[in-house]
Amino acid sequence: MVSASSVSMVVAENGLIPLDEAYERCRCETEEWAKTFYLGTMLMPPEKRRAIWAIYVWCRRTDEIMDSPEALSKPREVLLNLLDQWECHTRSVFDGHAVNWLDQVMVDTIQRFDQPLQPYLDMIEGMRMDLTWTRYSTFEELKLYCYRVAGTVGLMSERVMGVDPGYTSAPWSTGANTSGAAVALGIANQLTNILRDVGEDRHRGRIYLPLEDLHRFDYTEEQLFEGVVNDSWKRLMAFQIDRARQWFRQSEEGVRFLAPDARWPVWTSLRLYRGILSRIEQNQYDVFNHRAYVPKYRKLIDLPFSFLLSQSQ
Template identity: 50%
Template sequence: MARGSCEGVGMSASTGTAKGGGGALLPRGEQEITDQSLNRVVSNAKRVAQGDLTNLELLRSPADIQRRRTVLNQAYQECERITGIFAKTFYLGTKFMPPEARKAIWAIYVWCRRTDDIVDGPRAMVRGKKSLQKDLEDWSSRLEDVWAGKPRDSLDLALVDVREIYPTLPIEPFKDMIDGMVMDVPGIGKNRYETFEELELYCYRVAGTVGLMVLPVLGTAPGVSEEDAKFPALSLGIALQLTNILRDVGEDAVRGRIYLPLEDMKKFGVDPENIMNGILDENYKEFMRYQIARARFYYQQAARGIPMLAPQARLPVQASLDMYGKILDVIENNNYDNFRNRAYISKVEKLLTLPFSYLRSLNPGKIDLNIDESEFKLTRFDKIDMVRETFPKDLEEY
């Protein structure tokens, strides 16, 4: 599915979590692992802590502190294991981070993965829309408990600890991601988007949010605030999610979903029924070229944020941008047939990309703090000429 969460965002890809939740951040992950497996893993994590986890936050005797430390270490190990199982490339990207940061990213990834599982797992298939809506409301309440330092299981405890280590970690993007999950609930959310503005909101909620989640963990360069780096972080999440959507047009059509804007289809003479039937004609190819150009715009805006990051965070973000951006190249090389050919980057290609990403991360360019929010908005085009005028020169061939 085209949902995303934190896989890929801020690391080499995401979400769940790039697409398919827990993995955009993010695709479902390199392997097709069933959600029943996730449920078993989470059940194991719940058994890590015996007794009332909340009491671990309240009691401060030496024994309590030691017990909390033991449970917390086991919780982080579970977060690492879950990330390694469901998002191998994403997990590899975290290895380039300092130990404390990578543990925090694992905990955030697991939260995103579990959030997505509420509406995308096998249990969701047999639950009605009211039940799913109630589940998401309960999950939102549970998030509030985490921010109040009241974990309900050991995985929650890991996120509580992240919140303590990174006090600027905002709760709002976590809540917004839950709202994004609501948008995918059958009978409540949407399976069509009329305008790109609507789709952009969805992309923000299910993937752009991850950029805001991980920004306090990644850190910023001296003289750069998290507020300064916010819009590039959002742009990267949206770019990754748009890439997921373009990659999975055929898969989503099988599920009765079309994420691409209906107004754009009309502009290019593409009938939604043709997409549902996998018809590849010249109108569709032109339509895809247009969508790919739009996604690249967001990648270029995201690249402006690389020099704003702390030096140790630049490589994983640059690698994410480089590797995921190559998926768009593959779609083009497949003659825009994303009905029958799933675009992906092989492990060898990813490894070959890393040295170039490393060199780019060493020389990311100058920091530009004179950024206006309007520069990161690209919601509607009435004419193709506007695309040519708005995009940088290397995209003018479109």
């Protein structure tokens, strides 16, 4: 049992402040660390974008327990204890208790958008996986990890985005199930992250690409750690990119069910994040020496196309 006092080790955020100032901190942090994602949030109504910023910062704090520079030097047992503390604290926040500014915005978001607790607990479980899993034998194993660390974000965001009443109020409607599409988009985004960050993850001793795929394309772990870009690697990466695009296509099916004011930002985020895959291809699959990203001018050019898609549904 984790004591309440020990939780302070992972939740110190300088106390309580005015709510608007707390949300502004979330906005600044999202803008700094998630530029493509942030652009999509700016297309949302103010209340929704603030909630998404709060959720992003909570997810970032969760990730920092495992992947901050300080975390890399901590023993496994210490990190597990910190995750236990964070879970305890998160449960307290869902009970309405706030001891710092991040808690404040989370309590407000939970109250406004009826957030489910389980995806937050699942994400913390995904962080625990990073302490015990440095390899994934099959895609099924990797998919579970992707759900926990990213598919959960789709479920967190789903109720903020809202569903178009036209799909739920008509007499013939059977309801709009957007959860599957929300999870699919999170998995697609995480697969994209994995492909973009192969070079960085190898320095942490982690290989997220399924080992069954490395074997299929005759590429070894040793070659990956050495950053070898050969024909086998290119075929392997082309296969992974195609898989990620399939998940993006699956996620598109649910966008039309979203509330009208959420479709444009979601289409924008989806298309821009998917654009990272094209940048990897343009870099000849060399993710060891070149970080794939979508340039700012491409983001601006894409905005009207995403808007047209959002209006055509």
